[in-house]
Amino acid sequence: MSEIGTAQAGGRATARFRVTQESIVFLIAVVFFAGFSILLPGFLDADNILSLIQNVSILGILGIAMGIVVIGRGIDLAMVTTMAMSTAWTIALMNGGTGPVSAVLLGLGFAAVVGLVIGFLVAYVEIPAIFATLAMSTVIYGFGRLALVDLDVIYLPEDAAWLRALSGQFLGIPLPVIWFAAVALAAFAFLRFTRRGRFIFAMGDNREAARITGIPVRPMTVLQYLISSLIAFVAGMITASLLATVNIRVAQSTMVYDVILVVVLGGIGLSGGKGGVRNVVVGTLLIGILLNGMTILDMSFTVQNLVKGAVLLIAIIVDSIANPRDEQTAQQGDI
Amino acid sequence: MKAPLIEMRGVSKEYRGVYAVKNVDFSLYEGETHALLGENGAGKSTLTKMIAGVTQRSNGTITLDGEVIDFQNPAEALERGIAMVFQETSLVPSMTVAQNLYLGEEKLFNRLRGLYIAAQQFLSSLNFNVDPWASVSTLGAAQKQLVEIARAVRLNARVIIFDEPTATLTPEEKHYFFSLIDRLRKRGVSIVFISHALEEALAISDRITILRDGELVASNKTETFDRDSIIASMVGRSLSDELFYHKRSDEEARKPGPKVLSVENLSMGSMVRNNSFSLYAGQVTGLFGLIGSGRTETAKIIAGVLKRNIFHGGELRFMGRSVRYRQPHRAVMDGIVYVSEDRKAEGFFEQMSIAENIYMGHIVTDPPAGGIASASTQRKVTEEWSRLLHIRAINPNARIVELSGGNQQKVVIAKSLTQKPRLVIFDEPTRGVDVGAIAEIHKVIQGLADSGIAVLVISSYLPEILVLSDRILVSRMGRVVEEFSPGEATEEKIMYAAVH
Numbered sequence A: 001m002s003e004i005g006t007a008q009a010g011g012r013a014t015a016r017f018r019v020t021q022e023s024i025v026f027l028i029a030v031v032f033f034a035g036f037s038i039l040l041p042g043f044l045d046a047d048n049i050l051s052l053i054q055n056v057s058i059l060g061i062l063g064i065a066m067g068i069v070v071i072g073r074g075i076d077l078a079m080v081t082t083m084a085m086s087t088a089w090t091i092a093l094m095n096g097g098t099g100p101v102s103a104v105l106l107g108l109g110f111a112a113v114v115g116l117v118i119g120f121l122v123a124y125v126e127i128p129a130i131f132a133t134l135a136m137s138t139v140i141y142g143f144g145r146l147a148l149v150d151l152d153v154i155y156l157p158e159d160a161a162w163l164r165a166l167s168g169q170f171l172g173i174p175l176p177v178i179w180f181a182a183v184a185l186a187a188f189a190f191l192r193f194t195r196r197g198r199f200i201f202a203m204g205d206n207r208e209a210a211r212i213t214g215i216p217v218r219p220m221t222v223l224q225y226l227i228s229s230l231i232a233f234v235a236g237m238i239t240a241s242l243l244a245t246v247n248i249r250v251a252q253s254t255m256v257y258d259v260i261l262v263v264v265l266g267g268i269g270l271s272g273g274k275g276g277v278r279n280v281v282v283g284t285l286l287i288g289i290l291l292n293g294m295t296i297l298d299m300s301f302t303v304q305n306l307v308k309g310a311v312l313l314i315a316i317i318v319d320s321i322a323n324p325r326d327e328q329t330a331q332q333g334d335i
Numbered sequence B: 001m002k003a004p005l006i007e008m009r010g011v012s013k014e015y016r017g018v019y020a021v022k023n024v025d026f027s028l029y030e031g032e033t034h035a036l037l038g039e040n041g042a043g044k045s046t047l048t049k050m051i052a053g054v055t056q057r058s059n060g061t062i063t064l065d066g067e068v069i070d071f072q073n074p075a076e077a078l079e080r081g082i083a084m085v086f087q088e089t090s091l092v093p094s095m096t097v098a099q100n101l102y103l104g105e106e107k108l109f110n111r112l113r114g115l116y117i118a119a120q121q122f123l124s125s126l127n128f129n130v131d132p133w134a135s136v137s138t139l140g141a142a143q144k145q146l147v148e149i150a151r152a153v154r155l156n157a158r159v160i161i162f163d164e165p166t167a168t169l170t171p172e173e174k175h176y177f178f179s180l181i182d183r184l185r186k187r188g189v190s191i192v193f194i195s196h197a198l199e200e201a202l203a204i205s206d207r208i209t210i211l212r213d214g215e216l217v218a219s220n221k222t223e224t225f226d227r228d229s230i231i232a233s234m235v236g237r238s239l240s241d242e243l244f245y246h247k248r249s250d251e252e253a254r255k256p257g258p259k260v261l262s263v264e265n266l267s268m269g270s271m272v273r274n275n276s277f278s279l280y281a282g283q284v285t286g287l288f289g290l291i292g293s294g295r296t297e298t299a300k301i302i303a304g305v306l307k308r309n310i311f312h313g314g315e316l317r318f319m320g321r322s323v324r325y326r327q328p329h330r331a332v333m334d335g336i337v338y339v340s341e342d343r344k345a346e347g348f349f350e351q352m353s354i355a356e357n358i359y360m361g362h363i364v365t366d367p368p369a370g371g372i373a374s375a376s377t378q379r380k381v382t383e384e385w386s387r388l389l390h391i392r393a394i395n396p397n398a399r400i401v402e403l404s405g406g407n408q409q410k411v412v413i414a415k416s417l418t419q420k421p422r423l424v425i426f427d428e429p430t431r432g433v434d435v436g437a438i439a440e441i442h443k444v445i446q447g448l449a450d451s452g453i454a455v456l457v458i459s460s461y462l463p464e465i466l467v468l469s470d471r472i473l474v475s476r477m478g479r480v481v482e483e484f485s486p487g488e489a490t491e492e493k494i495m496y497a498a499v500h
Helices: A012-039 A046-071 A079-095 A100-123 A129-148 A161-165 A175-193 A195-205 A207-213 A217-243 A248-252 A255-266 A277-296 A301-322 B044-051 B074-079 B097-101 B112-125 B141-154 B171-186 B198-204 B227-235 B295-302 B328-334 B354-365 B375-389 B405-417 B435-450 B462-468 B491-499
Strands: A153-155 A245-247 B006-015 B018-028 B033-037 B059-064 B082-085 B159-163 B190-194 B207-212 B215-221 B259-268 B272-280 B284-289 B315-318 B321-323 B336-339 B423-427 B454-459 B471-476 B479-484
Touching (some): A046 A175, A046 A217, A079 A100, A079 A129, A079 A245, A100 A217, A175 A277, A195 B354, A255 A301, B006 B044, B018 B044, B018 B207, B033 B198, B097 B112, B097 B141, B272 B479, B284 B435, B284 B491, B295 B423, B354 B375, B435 B454, B471 B491
Parallel strands (some): B018 B215, B159 B190, B284 B454, B336 B423
Antiparallel strands (some): B259 B315, B315 B321
């Protein structure tokens, strides 16, 4: 193991515990996979596995973005809305005759502005992240629907072959999986090896200590939300390519909870400062298999939501038991 | 003489092997006003908290009316008529004064008008000038304290414990408070009050008990004490404690280097008021003050941890340049580091290793090439500082939470010193640290001054101030009120300046 591993360089006892937690999730994923393979006809079909992996890739990319924010003790509930609106605008612009390069740049710019605004609200106005992003999610949706796109469902332009190619295959591997791997690798390197990645762990671990140590916590907070919004745009473009449409109603779906589910289930504590990309990958695997299996089982959307909600709740409960928030005995006055 | 109402016999309170209160006997008689005196950390609050059920004793017995009691929480104590008024108020900020007074007694249909009228009458009967309609969050510290006191009085407690009741009151309010105590006494209520103000204790108490380092020093009728004998009891220490034995002379003190920092009329809220002083390179400046004297707040403003008012905040000049830090980041980059008094809350990163903690400080001021953290630099920095500070750990990749308090403190100090500071502020550098580590930390502090760095040491432990400082400042009521050279300073003089 690299000596500068941040989360994994813990003492032996805790390291064993962490491995256990991660491997339990991994084990459950394997069990589900095996179970579905045996019990569900069609689960092991090449087509199904392909679509499973593709769907999971989007969730995984978003999960990595969310993971970066959560490690810094934040949360980004506006992520899916940002994804839908920035992508929809890009596609709408292309349909309206704007060149692909400028359309993509404008969409990316929109996502960046959203990330900066959220970061500003959280870091400088000091609104709790959960409220700032929840409110911003509504604002982005309303603004986008009003000013940027006038349809709920936007189809890709006929001539945008390059866009469709985003979800093609490379050496038999679906490209979304490769994008997921690329984002995961970049995030891994960022969190683990860079100075700013270290800062994010420090802020999630102990924000006040990070501040006093001289870490520029406010700009770093903005950076987190900027990164998450930009990654959301990337995930949006891949989704658009995959489905050949952009459906902005996804902003009002429960997708953002799936993303949180992936993060928490993988073992990134919501109290921040721990975990990494590996946790997101493991969480993604389990959720992907679960969602796909339930779809094949033809569970109604409602039942699926119920199951997901229950799993999320259990994951958060387990998280709060395994990683209790700081129970500082408030020693006020003198002893 | 009657038997005491509350009697403590051989009571101790132990926190992980450290005694906050050790084998103390304490008696409280019916209708008496009993002052509890001692330095910060002498165990006054802990002693009273054990009576009020806030904390539980480790050893000994406490009896009430001759019956052994063992309160598990404050509610049980309250049921038996023992109330405690805290230093930090326990009011609900978003509710009004009246609602706070009657908290927990609301009827199903609360007639608010009646509540306010009753509250108004009650408050005026106590001569407390507080508006029952006011929301508690809008009140000043003193008024909050009054509400808190009123609540205890209203509960008809037989024993009321006040923890520093007058620290935040104005002279006029103090006057009312003392007359209130007098009336309570006439009603037969027993009162324990913890105070730093010796004059008050002498004026209003019937008996005085003095604690030092968790042990009982003296307990007798007030008439038998005078100010000098109290101060002597509060600070008198056995000189066998070698670590703090050495008394510095003026000749040993380092001469001041260039002025590094000047603080002019610094103000913030009610905690820091028109504070002015200077710090010089190559010197250890000791800052002594009791709780509430604004010393930590002043330090935090200097280091940018707290932001001062832009209009009335006064001026800070660092290296001759006027500065106003909004965040510690700028201060750290300029060379001011603050080592917190609370290492767990503001010092270290508990999920990181020793090496990662130290390196975190390093990369703030010394960004690695290309922004890529370097494993070899981390190792080098950690080795260097572990050697300089004698950090003892099996391996540098052990998590910091596995270390002893002293070693944790050394890591926190190392984290700040890798930032190449020009001014280091240590806030209680040896709190909760074992004796061996204290000596090593003191050596580091001296070494910093020898190498030309300006050092400010805040401590409420007088011997520490005396053994370290080339210059001693005493803070009281939000400002530095007195300066001593090491030769002229004695514990008595410092304490005298701090309490008057």
